[in-house]
Amino acid sequence: MGDSIKQIANNKKAFHDFFVEESLECGIQLFGTEVKSLRLGQASIKESFCQIRNGECFIVGMHINPYERGNIFNKDPLRDRKLLLHRREIDRLLGKIKEQGYTLMPLRLYFKGSLVKLDMGLCRGKKIYDKREDMKKKAQRRELEKEFKKANIRV
Numbered sequence: 001m002g003d004s005i006k007q008i009a010n011n012k013k014a015f016h017d018f019f020v021e022e023s024l025e026c027g028i029q030l031f032g033t034e035v036k037s038l039r040l041g042q043a044s045i046k047e048s049f050c051q052i053r054n055g056e057c058f059i060v061g062m063h064i065n066p067y068e069r070g071n072i073f074n075k076d077p078l079r080d081r082k083l084l085l086h087r088r089e090i091d092r093l094l095g096k097i098k099e100q101g102y103t104l105m106p107l108r109l110y111f112k113g114s115l116v117k118l119d120m121g122l123c124r125g126k127k128i129y130d131k132r133e134d135m136k137k138k139a140q141r142r143e144l145e146k147e148f149k150k151a152n153i154r155v
Contacts, residue, residue, distance in 0.1 A: 008116075009043045009109040016131070018105055018123035024093075027084035028059065028116050033070035038116055040067075043109060050083065050104035050120055052094050057083040059106055059118065083118065096122060 014020070030038075037043070042065035051058050058080045066074040085093075096102050107119040126134075 004111075004113060006111040007108060008038055008041055008111065009045045011045045011048075011105065011107050013046055014105040014107055014121060014123065016126075016134075018103070018121070018125055019130075020105075020107065020121040020123050021102065022122045023107060024085075024089065024120050024122070026057070026089075026118055026120055028118055029082040029084060030064075030116060031073070031075055033067040033073045034064050034075060035116060036070070037064050037067040038109075038111075045106045045109055045118075048106050050106060051080075052090060052097070052104075055087075055090060057085050057090055057093070057104075059083055062106065062109075083120070093122065100124075 044063045045059075048059055048061035048063075051060050060080050061078065062081060063077050066077055093104065097104065102122050102124055105121050105123045107121045109116070109118050111117070
């Protein structure tokens, strides 16, 4: 089990719509044809979210394209997939979700060695004015970078 990391999918929408308070790495329970499809990079986590049901954590709405040579072994592309977490981690997350109004969002999907991992974030929703503030900060940062670039070229 090497530590080589190959990214499969990224959820930019989560960073735009939510404040990510903390991040947690977890495994996913998958079938063989789903892993083969992921190796080809055919997955999307844009419209997905994580949910805790009956003491287990699931990812809902994650799309994995059917493997083209998988025939009868292919599963439903949008099925709920179980996330592999320790009991104490699930209990801690459940407490924060119920008490403080947080939500669980998948941030990125990647291979760590030969294993598929998911970075899951404990997130709090952004208001419209928060998004505007972020856009202003990005614009200011771009302006500064342009000025620095011009100054470096002239030198």
